[in-house]
Amino acid sequence: MKLQEIAERLGGTVEGDGSLEITGVNGMELAEQGQITFLADKKFKDQLKTCNASAVIVPKKMETDKAQVVHPAPALAFAKLLAEYHPEPRPQPGVDESACIADGVQLGKDVTISPFVALGKDVVIGDNTVLHPGVVVHEGCRIGNNSTLFANVTVYRNSVIGNHVVLHAGVVIGADGFGYTPDEKGRHVKINQVGRVVIEDHVEVGANTCIDRAAFGETVVGEGTKIDNLVQIAHNCDIGPHSIIVSQAGIAGTCKLGHHVVLAGQVGLADHVTIGDQVIVAAQAGVNKDLSEPGFYGGSPAISAMTWKRYTTLLPKLPELSRKIQELEKRLNAIEKE
Template sequence: MRIDEIVAQLGGQLLGTPDTQIRALAPLETAGPSDISFLANPKYRKQLDTTAAGAVIVGKGLTPPAGKSYVVCDAPYLYFARVAQLLHPEPQVKGGVDAAATVRSPIPASVRVEAGAHVAESVVLGEHVVVGAGSVIGAGSTIGAGTRLSANVTIYPDCVIGSDCRIHAGAVIGADGFGYAREQDGRWVKIPQTGRVVIGNDVEVGANTTIDRGAMDDTVIGDGVKLDNQIQIAHNVKIGAMTAIAGCVGIAGSTRIGARCMIGGQAGIIGHLEIADDVVVSAGTLVTKSIRKAGVYTANLPLQAHGDWVREFSHLRHLDAMAARIRELEKRLDKGEASS
């Protein structure tokens, strides 16, 4: 693709040779003359002097060194993402049911069902849905147009998934929430989980992520939410539109998360909390109370060499005594100063 064709489609200002041929995307360090790269952070500006990239996407207000082509735009990383989509469009898939699949509902001819997949009774699939090899869709579930399930995905009965979603391998949507009442002798009595999972449009669900069905209510994932791998979302959780959650996060039951939040990897959020819109939670942070205000929240520990950790953290069991000794020192000094 010629660089001027890219700019014609995506906008931005072209500096340099319009017929520069672009074959692939690459980071500045490894890019060659037929690659396009990007400079998202002006701090790394000096990489422009050494990169062999044929073209670089840069932000405004930067005078790049001569000798190569540039695309100047407002948001280089976003522009880069769009170029990447242009150069690597998602492959079209051909509709059709593999002879080794079992489909028990009427589905559009544009739907692709791969080998070993199983579509149960009363399932409704939109146009161009892809059901990957070995995936299972339970009775009564509905999946919107253009949504693609990778291999070995499980959708339990009576779930609703919007259009243009991507569900990665091993994801499980609609398993029972973890709800029991306790007998006096300790035995657990299961509470039937009669709600559904309802997922909006343009949602991505990572590999081996699990989203439980609601207890009486539904579990709801808003439009444009992005979930990484191995996330656990418990029953009755609600997640607002465009929130992004990194890998290995756990969200306990009935918690509500606002729109446009970003939750770092391995964070945890306990149950029955409210998280406002535009909240950022740092990696590894356990959220133990509601967050009412947008902002960044953190609870994790500084990494230490093991010996330092032993020395410093042995005091964590004695903070109260330490505070008491400070109070005592203050009292003694007050008394001494008063009497002198």
């Protein structure tokens, strides 16, 4: 594509040579001549000097020898352009003869059912959906249109998975919630988990993440929420839409998250915690109480990030503070003696 064409598609304007042929899309450090890159913020503009790209998407026109596409949201424009230059490859539609398909399964148009896929009774798979090798979908599950289940994903019975959902390799949807009650001899007796998991549209779930089904009712992941690798979501959680849950975060049972929540890496939520809309929780924080106001929280137990950062800075000074207290005490003793 020529730069002018790119600008028109993205809804931006060209500064410089619009007839430039753009051969590829790349990150700033790796971009080569002929390629286009982007600058998310003017403060990084020094990096442009050592960048070999021929064109750059920028938020405002700036001083540079590169051709520019001016666009109010450069990262978003770049993401769209990238998807055109590098669309996610899609295997051919078709049902591999090795796949094991139980009675009552309904397959949509142009599905891809790869080798060694097992579909249980009455499973429904929507149009254009791709199941990579080794995917196992147990009976009664419904999967929407245009979704992709990567290799070796397991979906337990009666799970509902929406449209445009991506489940990465090794994901486990709908395994039993962790529910037991002790008997008179202290043995843990299983509380059968009879609910299900519902994954709404446009959700993406990272590799080897686990989302347990509800004891009763539903564990829900709301529309457009993105979940990273190795995350744990326990039974009966209700994860709101458009949230971000980073790798190795763990959410205990019956937690409720609002929309546009961000849980950073390795965050832990105790059970029955409610997190309000637009709450951001810093990495490794441990949340044991509701966080209802939008804002940034951190620490374990999690509190306002400002307070958390303030005390954190002082922790290395604890030995000094302790010494000072001893010293003050001595001096006071001396004064009192007088």
